Amino acid sequence: MFETDWKPDKTYPMPLHLQIIGYIKEKITLNEWPIGTKLPSQRALAELFAVNRSTIVAAMDELAAEGVIQGNTGGGTKVINNTWNLMNQSYNWNSYISSGNHQPNHMIVQQINAAESDPDMIRMGSCEPAAELIPQDKIQKILKKLSVSSQPLGYEEPRGSLFLREEICKYLQTIGIATNPSSVLITSGALQGLQLISLGLLHANSIVYLEKPSYLYSLRTFQSFGMQLSGIPFEATGINIKKLSEKHKSKRGSILFTIPTFHNPTGTVMPLEKRKELIHFCEKEGLPIIEDDVYREIWFENAPPPPLKSLDQNGLVLYVGGISKNLSPGLRIGWIVGSEQVIARLSDIKMQSDYGTSSLSQNVAAELFASGLYQEHNDILRKKVKVRRDTTLIALNKHFNAIATWNIPTGGYFIWLKLNEPISMHQLFVKALNHKVLIHPGDLYEFHSNQHIRISYSNATLAEISQGIKILSELVLEQEIGN
Amino acid sequence: MFETDWKPDKTYPMPLHLQIIGYIKEKITLNEWPIGTKLPSQRALAELFAVNRSTIVAAMDELAAEGVIQGNTGGGTKVINNTWNLMNQSYNWNSYISSGNHQPNHMIVQQINAAESDPDMIRMGSCEPAAELIPQDKIQKILKKLSVSSQPLGYEEPRGSLFLREEICKYLQTIGIATNPSSVLITSGALQGLQLISLGLLHANSIVYLEKPSYLYSLRTFQSFGMQLSGIPFEATGINIKKLSEKHKSKRGSILFTIPTFHNPTGTVMPLEKRKELIHFCEKEGLPIIEDDVYREIWFENAPPPPLKSLDQNGLVLYVGGISKNLSPGLRIGWIVGSEQVIARLSDIKMQSDYGTSSLSQNVAAELFASGLYQEHNDILRKKVKVRRDTTLIALNKHFNAIATWNIPTGGYFIWLKLNEPISMHQLFVKALNHKVLIHPGDLYEFHSNQHIRISYSNATLAEISQGIKILSELVLEQEIGN
Numbered sequence: 001m002f003e004t005d006w007k008p009d010k011t012y013p014m015p016l017h018l019q020i021i022g023y024i025k026e027k028i029t030l031n032e033w034p035i036g037t038k039l040p041s042q043r044a045l046a047e048l049f050a051v052n053r054s055t056i057v058a059a060m061d062e063l064a065a066e067g068v069i070q071g072n073t074g075g076g077t078k079v080i081n082n083t084w085n086l087m088n089q090s091y092n093w094n095s096y097i098s099s100g101n102h103q104p105n106h107m108i109v110q111q112i113n114a115a116e117s118d119p120d121m122i123r124m125g126s127c128e129p130a131a132e133l134i135p136q137d138k139i140q141k142i143l144k145k146l147s148v149s150s151q152p153l154g155y156e157e158p159r160g161s162l163f164l165r166e167e168i169c170k171y172l173q174t175i176g177i178a179t180n181p182s183s184v185l186i187t188s189g190a191l192q193g194l195q196l197i198s199l200g201l202l203h204a205n206s207i208v209y210l211e212k213p214s215y216l217y218s219l220r221t222f223q224s225f226g227m228q229l230s231g232i233p234f235e236a237t238g239i240n241i242k243k244l245s246e247k248h249k250s251k252r253g254s255i256l257f258t259i260p261t262f263h264n265p266t267g268t269v270m271p272l273e274k275r276k277e278l279i280h281f282c283e284k285e286g287l288p289i290i291e292d293d294v295y296r297e298i299w300f301e302n303a304p305p306p307p308l309k310s311l312d313q314n315g316l317v318l319y320v321g322g323i324s325k326n327l328s329p330g331l332r333i334g335w336i337v338g339s340e341q342v343i344a345r346l347s348d349i350k351m352q353s354d355y356g357t358s359s360l361s362q363n364v365a366a367e368l369f370a371s372g373l374y375q376e377h378n379d380i381l382r383k384k385v386k387v388r389r390d391t392t393l394i395a396l397n398k399h400f401n402a403i404a405t406w407n408i409p410t411g412g413y414f415i416w417l418k419l420n421e422p423i424s425m426h427q428l429f430v431k432a433l434n435h436k437v438l439i440h441p442g443d444l445y446e447f448h449s450n451q452h453i454r455i456s457y458s459n460a461t462l463a464e465i466s467q468g469i470k471i472l473s474e475l476v477l478e479q480e481i482g483n
Numbered sequence: 484m485f486e487t488d489w490k491p492d493k494t495y496p497m498p499l500h501l502q503i504i505g506y507i508k509e510k511i512t513l514n515e516w517p518i519g520t521k522l523p524s525q526r527a528l529a530e531l532f533a534v535n536r537s538t539i540v541a542a543m544d545e546l547a548a549e550g551v552i553q554g555n556t557g558g559g560t561k562v563i564n565n566t567w568n569l570m571n572q573s574y575n576w577n578s579y580i581s582s583g584n585h586q587p588n589h590m591i592v593q594q595i596n597a598a599e600s601d602p603d604m605i606r607m608g609s610c611e612p613a614a615e616l617i618p619q620d621k622i623q624k625i626l627k628k629l630s631v632s633s634q635p636l637g638y639e640e641p642r643g644s645l646f647l648r649e650e651i652c653k654y655l656q657t658i659g660i661a662t663n664p665s666s667v668l669i670t671s672g673a674l675q676g677l678q679l680i681s682l683g684l685l686h687a688n689s690i691v692y693l694e695k696p697s698y699l700y701s702l703r704t705f706q707s708f709g710m711q712l713s714g715i716p717f718e719a720t721g722i723n724i725k726k727l728s729e730k731h732k733s734k735r736g737s738i739l740f741t742i743p744t745f746h747n748p749t750g751t752v753m754p755l756e757k758r759k760e761l762i763h764f765c766e767k768e769g770l771p772i773i774e775d776d777v778y779r780e781i782w783f784e785n786a787p788p789p790p791l792k793s794l795d796q797n798g799l800v801l802y803v804g805g806i807s808k809n810l811s812p813g814l815r816i817g818w819i820v821g822s823e824q825v826i827a828r829l830s831d832i833k834m835q836s837d838y839g840t841s842s843l844s845q846n847v848a849a850e851l852f853a854s855g856l857y858q859e860h861n862d863i864l865r866k867k868v869k870v871r872r873d874t875t876l877i878a879l880n881k882h883f884n885a886i887a888t889w890n891i892p893t894g895g896y897f898i899w900l901k902l903n904e905p906i907s908m909h910q911l912f913v914k915a916l917n918h919k920v921l922i923h924p925g926d927l928y929e930f931h932s933n934q935h936i937r938i939s940y941s942n943a944t945l946a947e948i949s950q951g952i953k954i955l956s957e958l959v960l961e962q963e964i965g966n
Contacts, residue, residue, distance in 0.1 A: 003642070003665050031798035032666045032823040091771060091799040093684075097828045099736060101708050102682035105831050113834055117640045134635040143633070147626035152617040153813025157600045159486070182486050183515045188671060188837040195836050199585035199707075201576075220835060224682075225584050253582060288574060315514035316574040330636025330842030340515045345580045348588050351596060352703060353678050354671040358841035359813030 003114070007050050016051050017058040024063060028082045036092040037079045039069065103220040108429065108444065115438050122468040123459040125440040127264070127325060127413045130459050133384055134328050135377040142367045146360075153359040158347040160186025160335075161362040167369035168335055175296065176310030177319065182340050185347045188357045190294050190322035190334040192350075194221050197255075197290060197318060200349040201342065202227050206253040211239045213416075213446035215264035215292075216257050231446075238263065238270035241281055248285060255288050261304045262295035262412030265445045265454040269410060272305040279311045289317045294334075297326040297378045299411035300386040315339035323365060325413070325458075326381055327374065331361040385413070388457040388465065395466045396455075399473035403480070406455075413458040416442075422450040423479045431475050437468045486597075490533050499534050500541040507546060511565045519575040522552065522560045586703040591912065591927065598921050605951040606942040608923040610747070610808060610896045613942045616867055617811050618860040625850045629843075636842040641830040643669025643818075644845040650852035651818055658779065659793030660802065665823050668830045671840045673777050673805035673817035674704075675833075680738075680773060680801060681705050683832040684825065689736040694722045696899075696929035698747035698775075699740050714929075721746065721753035724764055731768060738771050744787045745778035745895030748928045748937040752893060755788040762794045772800045777817075780809040780861045782894035783869040798822035806848060808896070808941075809864055810857065814844040868896070871940040871948065878949045879938075882956035886963070889938075896941040899925075905933040906962045914958050920951045 008019035027033040039045070042060065046053040060077065063069045071077040104110065115121055116128075159165060165181035172179055187193045194216075202208070204226030210216045212231030222229065230247055233240045238260055248254065258278075260270035270278070282289055291308045309319035315338065322334030336346060350356065368374045392415060396406060404419045425441035432439050442452025453472070457465055491502035510516040522528070525543065529536040543560065546552045554560040587593065598604055599611075642648060648664035655662055670676045677699075685691070687709030693699045695714030705712065713730060716723045721743055731737065741761075743753035753761070765772055774791045792802035798821065805817030819829060833839065851857045875898060879889060887902045908924035915922050925935025936955070940948055 003640070005645075027823070030661065030663065030666075031796065032663065034798040034822045034824070037822075037824050091766075091769070091797045091822070093771070093798070093822060093825050095735060096684040096771070097824060099686045100683040100828065100832075101686055102832050102835065104828070105835055110831060113641050113831075116638070128638055131635040131637065134637065136633070136635045139636065140630045140633065143626045143630035147623045147630055150619070150623065150626070152614040152619045153622065153811045154614065154617065155599070155611055155812045157486070158596050162488075178513060180513065180515060183513075188841070191835075192837040200583040201579040203582045203584055224835075252578060283574075286574070288576070288579070313514065314574045315517040315576070324838075328636045329638045329838075332837065332839065332841045339517045339520075339574070339576060340510075341517070341520050341580065342576050345583065345587070348593060348596075349583075349585050352585070352588055352674075352707075354675040354815065354837070355807075355812070356815065358671070358815045358844040360844055360847065361841040364843065 004048060016049075016055045017062065020045075020049060020051070020055065020059040021062055024059070025068070028068065028079055031091075033079050034091055034093070035079050035082060036094050039077045039079070101224065103224045105220060106218065106444065108426070108441070109218060111433075112438065112440070115433060118436070120436050122437045122464045122471075124455055124457070124465065124468050124472075125438045126459045127456050128329055128459050129325065129327075130461070133381055133458070134330075135373070135380070138368065138373040138377055139328065139364060141373070142364050142371070145367065146363060150363060156186075156356045156359055156362065158351050158356070159184065159343065160347075160357060161359065161366060164333075164362045164366035164369075165335075167366050171369055171374070172337065176306035177337065179337050183337055183343055185336045185338075185343050185350060186357050186362060187322070187334040187336060187350065188332040188354065189324050189329075190292065190320045191219075191221075192353075193320040193322075193334055193336045194219070194290070194292075196336070196346045196349050196353070198222050198225050198227065199353075200346045202255065203253055206255065209244060209248065209254065209256045209287075211258060211263065213265055213442070213449065213452070214257070215259065215445060217446060218440075218444040234266065234268070236268070237274050238268055239278070241274070241278055245281065245285075248287060255290060256282060257290045257292065258308070259292045259295075260308055261293055262298065262409065262414075264292075264295070264412070265414050265440070265442070265452075266416040267407050267409035267412050267414050269304050275305060275308055275311055279308055279316070282316055283314055287316075290320060291317050292320050294320070294322050294325045295412040296321070298382065298385055298413065300382060300389065301410060304411060309337060315342075318342065323368075323374075326378060327368070331365055332357065333361055333365040385458070388462065389415075391462045391465050392455065392457040392469070395469035399470050400476075403473065403476055413456050415455040415457070417453040417455055419451045419453070419476060421480055423476065425450050425453075428453075428475060428479060431479070432472060435471050435475065437471050439472065487531060499532075499538045500545065503528075503532055503534070503538065503542040504545055507542070508551070511551065511562055514574075516562050517574055517576070518562050518565060519577050520562045522562070584707065586707045588703060589701065589927065591909070591924065592701060594916075595921065595923070598916060601919070603919050605920045605947040605954075607938055607940070607948065607951050607955075608921045609942045610939050611812055611942050612808065612810075612864075613944070616864055616941070617813075618856070618863070621851065621856040621860055622811065622847060624856070625847050625854070628850065629846060633846060639669075639839045639842055639845065641834050641839070642667065642826065643830075643840060644842065644849060647816075647845045647849035647852075648818075650849050654852055654857070655820065659789035660820065662820050666820055666826050668819045668821075668826050668833060669840050669845060670805070670817040670819060670833065671815040671837065672807050672812075673775065673803045674702075675836075676803040676805075676817055676819045677702070677704050677773070677775075679819070679829045679832050679836070681708050681710065682836075683829045685710050685738065686736055689738065691738055691740055692727060692731065692770075693740045694742070694746065696748055696925070696932065696935070697740070698742065698928060700929060701923075701927040717749065717751070719751070720757050721751055722761070724757070724761055728764065728768075731770060738773060739765060740773045740775065741791070742775045742778075743791055744776055745781065745892065745897075747775075747778070747895070748897050748923070748925070748935075749899040750890050750892035750895050750897050752787050758788060758791055758794055762791055762799070765799055766797055770799075773803060774800050775803050777803070777805050777808045778895040779804070780864070781868055781896065782865060783872065784893060787894060792820060798825075801825065806851075806857075809861060810851070814848055815840065816844055816848040868941070871945065872898075874945045874948050875938065875940040875952070878952035882953050883959075886956065886959055896939050898938040898940070900936040900938055902934045902936070902959060904963055906959065908933050908936075911936075911958060911962060914962070915955060918954050918958065920954050922955065
């Protein structure tokens with residue numbers, strides 16, 4: 001929750017704890033930490049300000065003595081007063097924050113989000129592509145073009161820039177999806193597509209079937225609006241259709257969420273025959289599908305089978321794609337493809353959410369497609385990511401051979417590591433964080449799973465990957481022995 | 484709902500109605516118009532395809548005879564079949580579309596959104612700045628800089644780019660708001676700020692007090708999540724605090740939404756004394772405030788009084804701002820300023836909604852602030868918009884003197900025209916649309932109001948403004964005589 005670049009100045013002739021008191025009081029004076037604000041733990045504050053814990057204790061004692069903060073036995077310390085400067089009492093937002101409609105992210109996801117920006121962290125959790133995987137030269141080429149030829153940036157049509165939608169249609173044609181611009185909605189990343197679907201097409205008590213494990217378990221997008229997640233067992237070829245059939249009682253408003261290609265977190269690819277079978281089943285049952293296909297372009301040897309959407313004769317599939325994983329997360333460009341009436345509904349919700357995605361980002365993306373730079377980049381990307389995968393596999397073989405098993409991904413960014421023995425994932429996560437290794441514990445993707453870790457090789461450098469996996473193996477061993 | 488650039492080719496040796504049949508069948512074959520899709524009216528189709536209505540009648544009769552579509556006496560025509568090509572029945576999304584959580588936009592807003600992209604339209608509804616008001620040269624200057632010096636575009640921190648937040652803090656300082664980057668969240672336009680507040684801080688049955696009339700009445704952002712709008716009478720200086728006091732029964736979770744500066748739609752500016760009084764009242768009552776301040780920089784003679792936020796000693800005000808109105812809508816850059824714990828909560832919801840705003844847009848905005856081009860542009864903008872306002876006032880004096888009264892705005896984009904006689908606003912809106920004049924009927928901003936029109940002078944050219952107001956006055960007169 002707290003974020004700061006400030007640190008006490010060790011060269012300054014004032015004791016560190018007094019500098020910290022001054023800083024905290026300033027925060028309270030500015031009403032940025034109003035009364036009721038819960039302070040981080042002493043340990044966290046020590047880390048935040050890069051001082052010894054004893055310095056924090058001194059500062060806290062002083063502030064408590066002044067009646068500015070108060071600790072309780074539960075371990076929480078709160079701001080309780082700001083009258084030292086004769087101000088009125090600050091507004092207490094706690095009831096608003098705790099009763100707002102949308103659920104907060106899992107605590108651990110919030111911790112992860114916060115840790116992401118630590119430059120010293122070995123990031124093996126994030127699926128964000130490393131800087132070396134983002135084609136900055138190509139984007140700059142486009143920016144240079146736009147710096148002489150672009151149009152004034154006004155609002156776009158509800159569905160997004162027609163130029164971009166046309167280019168996306170051409171691209172989709174190459175992966176087997178025949179569609180037209182009216183059936184495409186531009187979103188701010190694929191994640192927003194899921195939020196729009198949850199707001200526009202589902203209702204409280206809608207059931208969302210999903211693979212178990214699934215990336216979707218790490219989100220609160222659907223649950224926040226009252227939908228229920230119903231996990232379906234997973235097998236080597238993807239979702240178990242028989243089990244899906246047993247669970248599905250043709251409830252009104254239910255939908256299947258699936259990642260058939262380079263599944264997150266397991267890396268699994270659903271074979272073509274099974275894709276046909278799944279489409280057939282869903283047609284028969286009238287069960288619509290959300291197909292999340294954001295990893296498609298990141299393959300190593302052979303292109304994956306065509307998307308479910310390409311097999312969809314009936315407009316049953318909502319296809320969610322984007323360029324955040326394989327090109328640039330920062331552009332925030334994704335898309336949903338579906339039948340026109342669904343796209344009209346979703347684009348109306350999109351207009352009500354943010355009045356459209358950045359026109360500048362849309363222009364850049366459209367130019368990337370139109371110029372051929374998009375495909376050119378993907379060819380380069382695949383080679384680079386393959387090296388990352390191979391490095392990861394070598395390190396795993398070296399350090400995890402005796403304590404875990406794993407898949408060999410043919411594309412995407414993940415290895416789903418299965419430890420031979422269950423351990424506390426939370427403990428491991430925190431320990432790894434303290435060793436500056438950021439991982440995604442498996443229980444983010446499958447509740448109560450205490451044997452899995454999702455290892456991402458998209459972000460850390462090759463040296464960091466080897467180093468991170470070594471550290472991780474040591475921590476796992478240490479914890480297993482401790483058990 | 485339907486959007487197409489396709490028109491039958493009059494030079495092609497196939498009757499127009501057969502070309503149209505082919506087009507419609509193709510749409511159905513591609514499952515873009517699945518079974519259950521409601522077709523536009525014959526009149527609308529004739530307009531869409533730029534043909535005579537008799538051509539449409541011929542095509543529809545043929546399609547009905549083939550059993551592809553079916554009309555009913557209520558006037559709706561639907562796709563009912565696609566078996567001419569032996570396809571399975573298309574999936575019927577209607578139950579999903581009608582039961583989704585989020586309310587659709589008002590029908591009239593959807594019509595407005597669709598009409599916005601008609602290049603022949605005189606747009607006097609939209610508050611989108613005209614191309615001549617967007618500093619394309621300055622943006623291109625920044626793009627050129629970024630084309631040689633920019634960083635790879637990854638995800639940003641949850642609150643948004645630190646560089647941009649720092650620049651926004653410096654800017655806010657100039658309008659009297661002392662804050663720091665941790666208390667600022669970057670949003671995709673100010674509208675998203677409102678959605679985040681509705682998702683993160685309010686709950687079903689929260690009461691949102693607002694001025695009557697208010698821009699907020701034209702949105703469904705709050706109502707979609709179960710909040711209730713409670714309109715407070717308006718007076719020459721803004722919201723009537725006494726009436727607010729009478730209505731407010733210190734309900735938990737209530738909040739005040741206000742636009743104290745160049746109020747939308749009335750253009751009113753709340754005087755400084757009243758701002759102090761309002762803050763004092765809200766402090767006393769513990770009623771937090773959403774201050775929407777997106778028109779602040781568009782003033783003609785004198786800068787407006789400082790924002791409520793600058794008077795807020797207690798972190799009671801959530802300040803919503805952005806650059807869509809005065810610089811570029813297409814960058815989609817807005818911000819919320821509030822106490823840190825609130826910003827932490829909202830940034831978490833933002834991460835769950837779209838994983839942050841376009842980094843490219845954030846970079847461009849930050850450079851605009853840092854280079855001084857932002858302020859430089861505002862100086863130019865004010866002069867240009869003043870000419871627009873003056874032109875509008877001249878046209879109103881010429882054509883509306885006998886039939887309406889209006890305010891003289893000292894900033895912002897709107898004139899709130901009050902007709903002397905009530906008329907059907909819906910009729911006027913449709914008639915104006917047929918004459919290619921797009922207005923916002925007053926009942927968008929105040930339910931059941933049948934005497935007001937919001938005239939925006941931000942988008943049309945000076946010649947169009949004069950022309951549009953002339954046409955509008957004729958339509959009003961015609962309708963008054965018709966009554």
